[in-house]
Amino acid sequence: xxxxxxxxxxxxxxxxxxxxTVSKALRNAPGVSDKTRERVLAIAQNIGYxxxxxxxxxxxxxxxxxxxxxxxxxxxxxxKLIDVMSSAVVANGYTPFLQQTKYSSAALQxxxxxxxxxxxxxxxxxxxxxxxxxxxxxxxxxxxxAVLIDSCEEQPxxxxxxxxxxxxxxxxxxxxxxxxxRNIGLIGPSYLEKKDFLHSPSPMKLRMRGARxxxxxxxxxxxxxxxxxxxGMSEEHAIDSVHELAKSGRIPFDxxxxxxxxxxxxxxxxxxxxxxxxxxxxxxIGFDGVREGGFHVPSLTTISVDMQQLARLVMLSLKQQIxxxxxxxxxxxxxxxxxxxxxxxxxxx
Amino acid sequence: xxxxxxxxxxxxxxxxxxxxTVSKALRNAPGVSDKTRERVLAIAQNIGYxxxxxxxxxxxxxxxxxxxxxxxxxxxxxxKLIDVMSSAVVANGYTPFLQQTKYSSAALQxxxxxxxxxxxxxxxxxxxxxxxxxxxxxxxxxxxxAVLIDSCEEQPxxxxxxxxxxxxxxxxxxxxxxxxxRNIGLIGPSYLEKKDFLHSPSPMKLRMRGARxxxxxxxxxxxxxxxxxxxGMSEEHAIDSVHELAKSGRIPFDxxxxxxxxxxxxxxxxxxxxxxxxxxxxxxIGFDGVREGGFHVPSLTTISVDMQQLARLVMLSLKQQIxxxxxxxxxxxxxxxxxxxxxxxxxxx
DNA sequence: CTGAAAGCGCTAACAA
DNA sequence: TTGTTAGCGCTTTCAG
Numbered sequence: 045x046x047x048x049x050x051x052x053x054x055x056x057x058x059x060x061x062x063x064x065t066v067s068k069a070l071r072n073a074p075g076v077s078d079k080t081r082e083r084v085l086a087i088a089q090n091i092g093y094x095x096x097x098x099x100x101x102x103x104x105x106x107x108x109x110x111x112x113x114x115x116x117x118x119x120x121x122x123x124k125l126i127d128v129m130s131s132a133v134v135a136n137g138y139t140p141f142l143q144q145t146k147y148s149s150a151a152l153q154x155x156x157x158x159x160x161x162x163x164x165x166x167x168x169x170x171x172x173x174x175x176x177x178x179x180x181x182x183x184x185x186x187x188x189x190a191v192l193i194d195s196c197e198e199q200p201x202x203x204x205x206x207x208x209x210x211x212x213x214x215x216x217x218x219x220x221x222x223x224x225x226r227n228i229g230l231i232g233p234s235y236l237e238k239k240d241f242l243h244s245p246s247p248m249k250l251r252m253r254g255a256r257x258x259x260x261x262x263x264x265x266x267x268x269x270x271x272x273x274x275x276g277m278s279e280e281h282a283i284d285s286v287h288e289l290a291k292s293g294r295i296p297f298d299x300x301x302x303x304x305x306x307x308x309x310x311x312x313x314x315x316x317x318x319x320x321x322x323x324x325x326x327x328x329i330g331f332d333g334v335r336e337g338g339f340h341v342p343s344l345t346t347i348s349v350d351m352q353q354l355a356r357l358v359m360l361s362l363k364q365q366i367x368x369x370x371x372x373x374x375x376x377x378x379x380x381x382x383x384x385x386x387x388x389x390x391x392x393x
Numbered sequence: 394x395x396x397x398x399x400x401x402x403x404x405x406x407x408x409x410x411x412x413x414t415v416s417k418a419l420r421n422a423p424g425v426s427d428k429t430r431e432r433v434l435a436i437a438q439n440i441g442y443x444x445x446x447x448x449x450x451x452x453x454x455x456x457x458x459x460x461x462x463x464x465x466x467x468x469x470x471x472x473k474l475i476d477v478m479s480s481a482v483v484a485n486g487y488t489p490f491l492q493q494t495k496y497s498s499a500a501l502q503x504x505x506x507x508x509x510x511x512x513x514x515x516x517x518x519x520x521x522x523x524x525x526x527x528x529x530x531x532x533x534x535x536x537x538x539a540v541l542i543d544s545c546e547e548q549p550x551x552x553x554x555x556x557x558x559x560x561x562x563x564x565x566x567x568x569x570x571x572x573x574x575r576n577i578g579l580i581g582p583s584y585l586e587k588k589d590f591l592h593s594p595s596p597m598k599l600r601m602r603g604a605r606x607x608x609x610x611x612x613x614x615x616x617x618x619x620x621x622x623x624x625g626m627s628e629e630h631a632i633d634s635v636h637e638l639a640k641s642g643r644i645p646f647d648x649x650x651x652x653x654x655x656x657x658x659x660x661x662x663x664x665x666x667x668x669x670x671x672x673x674x675x676x677x678i679g680f681d682g683v684r685e686g687g688f689h690v691p692s693l694t695t696i697s698v699d700m701q702q703l704a705r706l707v708m709l710s711l712k713q714q715i716x717x718x719x720x721x722x723x724x725x726x727x728x729x730x731x732x733x734x735x736x737x738x739x740x741x742x
Numbered sequence: 743c744t745g746a747a748a749g750c751g752c753t754a755a756c757a758a
Numbered sequence: 759t760t761g762t763t764a765g766c767g768c769t770t771t772c773a774g
Contacts, residue, residue: 098450099751123472142491448767
């Protein structure tokens with residue numbers, strides 16, 4: 045077995061044709077007789093020929109690779125996201141190329157513009173936008189086809205598909221109220237007043253805004269004591285904040301809307317530490333619809349976003365951009381749907 | 394801003410030197426004065442030059458890319474694995490390229506030898522071996538540097554780093570016994586007798602073997618009724634099997650060793666459905682040490698494998714192979730360590 | 743220390 | 759339908 049890979053020439057001489065013919069045959073390009081094509085394919089298969097992406101990409105300027113950039117792989121939300129998005133990319137005939145930034149904007153930049161994986165190799169970029177201005181992104185991506193996921197800029201520079209943050213949050217709070225909760229707490233980055241929502245929106249801000257609006261509509265209180273502030277949206281952060289609150293007195297809530305599922309899972313865990321029962325004492329609802337939510341005890345009620353739709357819309361936008369590689373195409377912004385997934389964490393007993 | 398990326402030539406003419414000099418300067422290759430190098434670097438930075446991987450890979454035959462192949466991203470074990478392995482690859486100066494096979498051996502093959510991502514682009518391969526014979530793998534990889542994770546072949550063709558499957562399983566069962574369990578059940582693919590362990594070992598077989606040995610050593614029963622057979626090692630499968638068993642009578646166990654954490658999480662969930670309390674009625678221990686285990690109620694006691702060590706050993710082996718690119722280097726097989734992480738699911742009350 | 747020439751493997755454009 | 763030519767952007771080799 046040859047160590048160095050077989051080239052088009054090798055196949056060509058084995059088949060008694062030119063390299064060009066082999067190239068066409070393998071790519072199903074026109075200009076080759078069926079008979080020749082079949083023979084070439086068989087021979088290529090036989091000697092284990094594999095096309096050299098580097099060469100082909102160098103020549104054509106297209107690699108067939110789509111970058112998918114997220115913050116971190118080992119987080120339920122992201123592992124689901126990369127699964128769904130990778131599958132969609134593959135289904136569309138492209139090769140997904142994953143990268144995690146570990147939340148470092150610097151890392152992201154170097155990731156995007158590092159000596160490797162510059163924009164040069166990939167034909168397009170899909171990124172979950174967290175902690176990344178569309179502006180910066182655009183600069184990095186240089187106008188190559190790109191779609192942001194859940195980037196909430198009012199004036200998008202790059203097309204994005206966003207989550208139903210406000211609507212979903214509203215629905216979550218309304219649902220808790222319908223289930224009889226009167227002291228509804230929120231777990232999110234921080235307490236925000238009306239004016240805080242005016243600038244630089246982010247997914248969590250929008251969820252907070254939706255929750256706030258719902259509370260006010262319902263005539264329920266929304267003030268500093270409504271929000272359990274967390275330093276991050278992970279399970280650990282939620283656990284810390286809930287423990288902290290419990291230490292300084294009783295948990296004053298009978299309902300808790302956690303701005304994402306990880307926070308909800310952390311909250312349930314921390315409440316258990318305090319001897320508080322979910323849903324008996326406090327009902328808990330999350331946001332996202334991660335896989336793990338269904339396996340917990342109690343299972344987690346959540347605003348489940350439609351990830352399949354997300355994948356479809358992202359690919360649609362990306363392909364449009366790739367087809368119009370020539371020029372602009374104004375940035376679009378589409379919102380995906382959600383369903384309220386009722387499970388045990390909000391059941392009445 | 395130019396649409397097409399800047400090339401070496403562009404930088405060269407901007408700097409008033411030859412492309413060759415720029416190339417050397419950027420790669421820190423010898424043969425350029427410090428002064429020239431600095432100037433070139435500044436200019437390259439300025440006009441946003443990024444080296445074209447395709448071209449460089451085409452010329453040198455090295456891309457700096459390491460493939461990482463797993464079954465599925467959205468599974469706690471794998472999301473952790475890809476996180477750890479990607480980070481290790483990056484830390485070693487390579488670029489990780491992730492792929493999921495979705496358990497299809499066919500998909501894996503096409504993944505490995507598809508028109509894209511043939512062996513041509515990547516400099517090495519790291520794969521979690523499940524459902525993949527080392528043989529097949531070797532054929533696909535063609536002798537390029539590769540390391541398998543948890544491939545249990547007796548006569549490894551490709552180097553691998555394996556989990557402490559037997560030892561860990563032994564420890565898990567012994568631990569349950571020490572905690573007072575006398576009716577210990579196992580959740581795994583199927584009941585296996587002594588002779589079944591002789592051929593084609595797999596991680597789950599080895600865990601079953603270790604568990605069996607521990608049970609027999611302890612004078613505890615190991616027979617068909619000891620094993621709750623599952624069709625797969627996911628939460629869903631475990632839930633199904635436990636429900637099934639519950640339907641046909643009482644769950645006869647006071648201790649349950651689940652061959653991985655996902656099965657354990659599923660089991661706890663299903664037991665809750667049956668009104669069986671963990672750890673009060675049944676103590677449960679898992680295997681792997683996934684992130685999620687700590688957030689469940691009860692939190693999951695588990696055999697936590699040393700993933701950092703795994704990453705280190707995999708990279709070590711891979712780099713050795715890359716350095717000896719010339720020739721063979723006999724396949725090695727290294728086992729990583731574990732710790733028994735005690736948590737609530739096995740607590741005595 | 744610097745630059746010119748050649749070619750990695752492939753494919754667009756054209757010629758036969 | 760098939761083959762020839764040229765060159766993508768880079769780097770190895772060797773000359774200046």
